Amino acid sequence: MNDKIPVSxxxxxxxxxRIELVNYYGNKIIIKATVLQMDDKxxxxxxxxxxxxFNQVHVDAEVKVVCGEEVHPGTIGPLPEKxxxxxxxxxxxxxxxxxxxxxxxxFASSEISDRRPELNQNLPFSYFLxxxxxxxxxxIHLTSTGLMVSIKSxxxxxxxxxxxxxxxxxxxxxxxxxxxxxxxxxxxxxKSRITLDFSHxxxxxxxxxxxxxxxxxxxxxxPKEKQSKxxxxxxx
Numbered sequence: 001m002n003d004k005i006p007v008s009x010x011x012x013x014x015x016x017x018r019i020e021l022v023n024y025y026g027n028k029i030i031i032k033a034t035v036l037q038m039d040d041k042x043x044x045x046x047x048x049x050x051x052x053x054f055n056q057v058h059v060d061a062e063v064k065v066v067c068g069e070e071v072h073p074g075t076i077g078p079l080p081e082k083x084x085x086x087x088x089x090x091x092x093x094x095x096x097x098x099x100x101x102x103x104x105x106x107f108a109s110s111e112i113s114d115r116r117p118e119l120n121q122n123l124p125f126s127y128f129l130x131x132x133x134x135x136x137x138x139x140i141h142l143t144s145t146g147l148m149v150s151i152k153s154x155x156x157x158x159x160x161x162x163x164x165x166x167x168x169x170x171x172x173x174x175x176x177x178x179x180x181x182x183x184x185x186x187x188x189x190x191k192s193r194i195t196l197d198f199s200h201x202x203x204x205x206x207x208x209x210x211x212x213x214x215x216x217x218x219x220x221x222x223p224k225e226k227q228s229k230x231x232x233x234x235x236x
Contacts, residue, residue, distance in 0.1 A: 007106060010067065010084050011035050011043065018159060018183060019045065019101065020064040021090060023056040028199065030181050032159045033101060043088060045101040054093045054101070061090040063103045085110050124175075125149045127165040129156055139167070144210045145199040146183075153192040157182060165196065171212045176205050 011017070015035040022028050031053070033045035043065075065086040086106035093101050125137035125147075137151040147167075157163070161182045168175045180196035201209075 007086070007109070008038055011038060011065070011086065011106075013037060015067055017045070017065050017067040020066065020183075021057060021061055023053070023061075024058055025056060027056075028181070028197065029053050029057070030160050030183050030197065036100060038105070041105060042091065043103050043105055045103075047093070047099045047101055054090075057090050059090060059092070063088045063090050065103075065106070124168040125151070125165065127151075127163050129154075129163070133166070140193065142209070142213065144206045144213065145201070146180075146195065146197045148193055148195045150191060150193050153187055153190055157185060157192070157194060159183065159185060163196075167209075169208060169212045171215055172208045176208060178205060 013035055017033055017035065019031050019033050020028065031047065033047050036044045036046050038044070065088060066083060067086075068083045087108045088103035088106050091102045091104060093099050123139035123142065124135075125139050126133050126135040127137070128134070134151075134154070137149045139147055139149050141148040159182050162179060163182065164177065164179055166175045166177055178198050178201055180198035180201075182194055183197050184193075184195040186193045
C-alpha cells in the first residue's frame with residue numbers, strides 16, 4: 001500500500017468516474033461524470049446531462065465517487081484491477097447546457113485492489129431493450145442486491161441506464177424478472193462485462209436470491225494471493 005498517493009493524482013482532470021448518491025426519496029442515483037478540476041475546497045465534475053435528478057438531493061448528502069485504474073493492462077481485458085472510492089458531500093449543480101456537479105473535497109477514501117477471482121456460476125441471464133429480450137448472458141458474480149454478467153457488447157447500454165432483466169436460479173420455480181441500474185461496463189473485444197445494482201428489488205425476490213446463495217458450498221477456498229484487499233489512502 002502506498003499511503004502517499006495525492007488525491008489530485010487519482011482524481012485528475014479528465015478522469016472518468018461513477019457518482020453514486022441517494023435522493024431524499026431514498027432512491028439511488030448512479031451517473032457518469034468527468035473530473036473538471038479540484039481546488040482546496042471543491043471537487044468539480046462535468047456531467048453529460050443533468051436530467052433534473054439532482055433537484056431531489058439534499059445539500060451535504062453523501063456522495064460516493066468511484067474510479068478505476070488499469071494496473072496490468074490486458075490481464076482481464078479493460079476491467080480495472082484497482083478501484084478507488086472517495087466520499088464527499090453534495091453542494092450543488094450549476095449550469096444548464098453544460099451542467100457541473102460540485103462536491104466537497106473527499107473526507108474519506110479507500111483503495112480496493114486484487115479483485116475477487118471469477119466465480120462463474122453459469123446462470124442464464126437476459127435483458128430487455130425496447131421490449132426485445134436479448135439472451136446469451138452469463139452471470140459471473142451474484143449477491144442479493146447486485147451482479148456482474150458477461151454479455152455480447154451492446155452500444156445501447158451505458159452507466160446509469162435502468163434495464164429490466166431475467167435471472168434464472170436453480171432454486172427458484174421460475175425465472176426472476178428484475179429491474180436494475182448499470183453501474184459499470186468493461187469492454188473486451190466483442191464481449192462486455194456489466195455490473196448491475198438492484199438493491200431496490202422486492203424482498204420476496206431478494207429472499208429467493210439469498211436462498212440460492214446459501215445453497216452454494218460454504219467457505220469456498222480462494223487462493224491467498226487472489227483474496228480481496230482493502231486499504232485506506234491518505235487524504236492530503
